Amino acid sequence: MARTYVVTGSASGIGAATAKTLRDRGDRVIGIDLRDAEVAADLSTSAGRADAAARAIELSGGVIDGVIACAGISAPIAKTVSINYFGVTELLEQLVPALQKSDAPRAAVVSSMASLQANSAELVAAQLAGDEAKALEIAETFVVQGPEVGYITYPSSKRALARWVRRESITPTWAGNGIALNAVAPGTVITPMTEQLLATPEGRAMVDANVPMPLNYHQPAQSIVDVLVWLTNVENTHMAGQVIYCDGGADATLRGDDIWSWSD
Template sequence: MIRTYVVTGSASGIGATTAQTLRDRGDRVIGIDLAGAEVEADLSTNAGRLDAAKRATELADGVIDGVIACAGISAPIAKTISINYFGVTELLEALQPALAASAAPRAAVVSSMASLQPNSKEMVEAALSGDEAATLQIAESIVAQGPQAGYAVYPSSKRAIARWVRRESITPAWAGAGIALNAVAPGTVVTPMTAELLATEEGRAIVDSAVPMPLNSHQPAQSIADVLIWLTDAQNTHMAGQVIYCDGGADATLRGDDVWSWND
């Protein structure tokens, strides 16, 4: 049965691979990106998100079977949290009615194993409160300390989106409406965004010290696309609120064999 998907970040990287894989299997894809997509929109702004949701819903004739949110950046700038967090949450919330109209609605977002890295608790809490202006103010104050400090905006955005998925997935608006909502956390994915860093031995050493990947090392975008597609397929009837670390073993390496005893 042909399903209708909305894929953000569809013009490059994981989003492009995901969109093409869906199309290759016969599904309908409505891509959202700054350019080169069915819906061209700026997800760093509230107006852009709402306009993108409106146009995608119209193109889908009011019924969307799956949303896969891949759009994101990792730059040490305040806008990173606007795109990676609010560009996901506000868009998904605006698309929720069209998802709820589907017989088998699913949504999945791209988090990151960077959500395990040092981050700004204050920024994360501000994002989760829904106050974008306050969140940006915190981000800008961190960015002003220089690029090294500014990198914290990225793991903060990914920690916040992972927590949002866990929190919202079990609410009446999502689980109550039959919508499976989950996240995938990649390790180091070989995309245009990481190509320059991975091009040198020094760059690879820096990456591998932060993201150790004992299983097959750096991963292709397809490895993430396949998980995102399964999560948003009708086959996924019960997985909800999960952050799945498809990361070559980075999570297991960094957190070890016991992630349960904190609650014993």
């Protein structure tokens, strides 16, 4: 049976590939992006998120079966936290009433293996507290020091998002309503956002030093799409709060073979 999906970032990259895959199998997709989408909206602002949610719910007829949040940027600017964290979490929260009306509601977001990289604990905490103004203020203190320092906004936004997924997935709002909420953390994906960086030997060397991918190297967007689609399928009845590192082995390389000793 066809399902109704909301896909953010649907005009390019992983979002576009996700929307195409869903449509090709017969599902209905309501895309959200700055342009070239069913809903044109700016997810970097609270007003834009509210408008996007309202219009997506209206277009869906009030029932949404799945939400896949792909919209995001990797830039040494403060707005990165607004798009990557608040643009995901605030929109998802506003779509919960429509998800509740589905017989098999699911949600998945795109995190990143950058969630394992160095980040600002203060910036992560501000995001998790829902204080966007403070998060932007903290982010700006890094941005003004130049792009190398300002890049910390990206891993900080993805760390906060991964923690939000784990925290919220088991609450009455999500698990209590039967909504499976999970995340996929890609490694280096070949998209328009990364192709310029990967175009030079120096760029590739820098990327590979931070994201070692022993299995099949840099990945196509479809490798992430397939996981996102499964997570939001009817068949996913019990996976909740997982951040799945579909990253060519980067997580296993960086964190090693023991991620369990914390409980010993």
